[in-house]
Amino acid sequence: MSRKEFNKEFSTRIISEKFTKQDAHGAIAMPIYRNAAFEFSTSEQIAAAFQNKEDVASHTYTRITNPTVENLEKKVKIASGADNVHMVASGMAAISNTFLTIAYAGSNIVTSPHLFGNTFSLFKFTLADFGVEVRFVDTDNIEEIAAAIDENTCAFFCELITNPHLEIADLPEISKLLKARNVPMIVDTTIVPWCGFDARKAGVDIEIVSTTKYISGGATTIGGAILDYGTFDWKHNKRLKNIVTTKAMSQFTFKLKREVARNIGAAIDPDAAYMQTLGMESLELRYDRMSSSAYELALFLSDQKEVVKVGYPKLESSSYKKISDKLFTGNPGAMLTFSLEDKEACFRFMDKLQIIRRATNLFDSKSLIIHPDSTIYGTFSQEMKDVMGIESNLLRLSVGLEAVEDLKKDLLQALR
Numbered sequence: 344m345s346r347k348e349f350n351k352e353f354s355t356r357i358i359s360e361k362f363t364k365q366d367a368h369g370a371i372a373m374p375i376y377r378n379a380a381f382e383f384s385t386s387e388q389i390a391a392a393f394q395n396k397e398d399v400a401s402h403t404y405t406r407i408t409n410p411t412v413e414n415l416e417k418k419v420k421i422a423s424g425a426d427n428v429h430m431v432a433s434g435m436a437a438i439s440n441t442f443l444t445i446a447y448a449g450s451n452i453v454t455s456p457h458l459f460g461n462t463f464s465l466f467k468f469t470l471a472d473f474g475v476e477v478r479f480v481d482t483d484n485i486e487e488i489a490a491a492i493d494e495n496t497c498a499f500f501c502e503l504i505t506n507p508h509l510e511i512a513d514l515p516e517i518s519k520l521l522k523a524r525n526v527p528m529i530v531d532t533t534i535v536p537w538c539g540f541d542a543r544k545a546g547v548d549i550e551i552v553s554t555t556k557y558i559s560g561g562a563t564t565i566g567g568a569i570l571d572y573g574t575f576d577w578k579h580n581k582r583l584k585n586i587v588t589t590k591a592m593s594q595f596t597f598k599l600k601r602e603v604a605r606n607i608g609a610a611i612d613p614d615a616a617y618m619q620t621l622g623m624e625s626l627e628l629r630y631d632r633m634s635s636s637a638y639e640l641a642l643f644l645s646d647q648k649e650v651v652k653v654g655y656p657k658l659e660s661s662s663y664k665k666i667s668d669k670l671f672t673g674n675p676g677a678m679l680t681f682s683l684e685d686k687e688a689c690f691r692f693m694d695k696l697q698i699i700r701r702a703t704n705l706f707d708s709k710s711l712i713i714h715p716d717s718t719i720y721g722t723f724s725q726e727m728k729d730v731m732g733i734e735s736n737l738l739r740l741s742v743g744l745e746a747v748e749d750l751k752k753d754l755l756q757a758l759r
């Protein structure tokens with residue numbers, strides 16, 4: 344399904360999307376099916392359900408599927424235009440399930456070293472122990488990407504806007520190279536939700552989202568989504584090429600849903616799926632407000648004498664402004680970075696804040712600030728930090744839903 348075929352606007356599509364089956368009581372919000380198992384009237388029916396034989400899949404066990412989770416998957420599908428969506432328990436579960444589906448001993452992943460900390464650790468340590476190699480490249484350098492690819496490259500992976508460096512790979516350009524070399528493009532797009540970024544148009548084959556962030560609607564729950572745009576021919580992957588699929592499922596989604604995700608068992612909880620379904624309904628509204636406040640604060644911080652540098656892709660000073668304007672329909676996300684004189688200045692500043700909270704996480708309704716070097720990357724060796732390019736005078740701000748004027752006042756009093 345391409346976005347052009349949608350005849351309704353983003354929020355309307357999500358809010359008006361109906362359940363797969365009419366609720367017995369006509370409930371207007373999808374109830375939370377907080378149960379492990381589902382019963383059947385006959386042994387024929389339970390056998391058919393286990394063998395995936397019916398047209399409208401029945402649910403058998405919540406580790407595999409659940410009506411509340413399925414409803415969220417439908418909403419994500421209608422929001423993104425993906426062919427298939429699979430929800431899991433966290434963003435990391437989305438990344439690990441994806442790579443456990445496509446990687447094999449002797450295969451390699453071509454990626455940037457500028458990754459979310461646990462993703463870096465998954466590639467560099469966890470998967471390495473199973474014989475999967477990670478090849479770090481500068482994603483701004485297309486020749487370097489091309490040189491790193493060989494016949495055992497199972498994917499090119501990157502984050503849409505790296506954190507905290509705020510680099511943006513030119514996905515449409517990289518996609519041309521990957522198509523010619525039969526390598527799938529997998530992108531973690533957590534940083535800009537579907538209302539601001541069209542993954543299909545950018546050439547993304549598999550999209551990964553930590554739904555803990557924008558989607559959960561105020562940091563209510565942990566979750567992750569794996570979206571398959573049905574654009575890659577998996578006959579180029581040694582592990583997937585012989586899979587015979589049914590209906591509209593790619594080999595990737597088939598292997599993921601029918602085997603890997605069930606075996607890993609990182610199913611999203613129905614309560615979390617319910618909260619995230621509510622989050623989906625207000626997603627565009629929240630994102631518009633947060634991202635426009637982020638741009639305004641980036642401009643505001645740029646004018647302050649105590650601030651050495653501000654990072655936000657829409658600023659004229661960013662070398663990623665052009666690609667940011669090309670990829671994103673509105674502002675490029677609700678996260679910005681800025682540098683003060685040194686680490687001590689960062690700590691003093693943070694301790695004075697009254698509205699902005701000292702916490703990790705992104706895209707809560709509350710504005711959150713963190714000093715990445717001493718926290719998220721605190722247990723990494725200096726050598727690893729150098730590879731990942733983590734600077735000790737950098738702060739990361741995730742802009743929430745508070746009035747932007749109050750946030751400016753808070754930043755200003757803490758700076759002075």
Ligand SMILES: *Cc1c(COP(=O)(O)O)cnc(C)c1O
Nearest residue numbers: 433434435459531533553555566
């Ligand atoms: C938070 C985050 C993750 C991990 O998501 P969890 O839901 O915490 O497991 C992965 N990638 C990015 C870019 C993130 O911000």
